[in-house]
Amino acid sequence: MPDDDLIIRTARSEDERELAVLxxxxxxxxxxxxxxxxxxxxMFDERHAPEQFLLAVLDGRIVGYIRQVPPTPLxxxxxxxxxxGLAVDGTVRGQGIGRRLVEAACAAARAEGARKMSLRVLGWNDPARRLYEGCGFVVEGLLAEEFLIDGRYxxxxxxxxxLTD
Structure with missing residues (x-):
C-alpha cells in the first residue's frame, strides 16, 4: 500500500459509531x-476521550486505531x-497499518514530552508481540498466568x- 493512501489522524466525536463497529x-x-x-x-466517555485515539483512515474508512494515555494521573x-488499545481491520492486516499506528502514537507521545511508551500484551498473542518488538519494544516484565481465558492461563x-535517543 502506498504511504500516501493511508491517513493517520486524531479521532473526532463523530467517529464513535464507526470506531465501535471496528x-x-x-x-x-x-x-x-x-x-x-x-x-x-x-467508545468515548469521561475516561476515553476522542483525542486519546489515533485513527488509520484508508479510502475514507477507519481501518485501525490506537489509544495512548498516561498510565496514571501521578x-x-x-x-x-x-x-x-490497538486494532486493525482484518481485511487490511499485514499491510503495515499497525506499525504505522504504533509509530504515530510514539511520535505523538514524544511531542508531548514523554520519554517512554509502555504496553501490556497477552503472552499468547505472538502477532502483536512481533509487531511491538519490530517497533523497538522490549519485555520489561511478566505476570505469569495473570488471566484465565477460555480455560487456559x-x-x-x-x-x-x-522515546529518547
Whole structure:
C-alpha cells in the first residue's frame, strides 16, 4: 500500500459509531481479556476521550486505531505513556497499518514530552508481540498466568520502548 493512501489522524466525536463497529469486529480471544463489546457500546466517555485515539483512515474508512494515555494521573509518572488499545481491520492486516499506528502514537507521545511508551500484551498473542518488538519494544516484565481465558492461563507481558535517543 502506498504511504500516501493511508491517513493517520486524531479521532473526532463523530467517529464513535464507526470506531465501535471496528472495535467489535477486531475483538479476539487472542488479544482481549474482556468480553466482546457490543457494536452499540460507546467508545468515548469521561475516561476515553476522542483525542486519546489515533485513527488509520484508508479510502475514507477507519481501518485501525490506537489509544495512548498516561498510565496514571501521578505527576511523577507524567513522562510515560501507555498504549491501551490497538486494532486493525482484518481485511487490511499485514499491510503495515499497525506499525504505522504504533509509530504515530510514539511520535505523538514524544511531542508531548514523554520519554517512554509502555504496553501490556497477552503472552499468547505472538502477532502483536512481533509487531511491538519490530517497533523497538522490549519485555520489561511478566505476570505469569495473570488471566484465565477460555480455560487456559495466560501471561500478561509488560513491554516498553524509550522515546529518547
Amino acid at each position: 472495535n467489535h469486529a477486531a475483538w479476539s480471544i487472542l488479544s482481549d481479556v474482556s468480553p466482546q463489546p457490543s457494536v452499540e457500546a460507546p 505527576a511523577s509518572n507524567r513522562h510515560v505513556r501507555q498504549i491501551q 495466560v501471561d500478561d507481558v509488560w513491554m516498553a520502548r524509550r
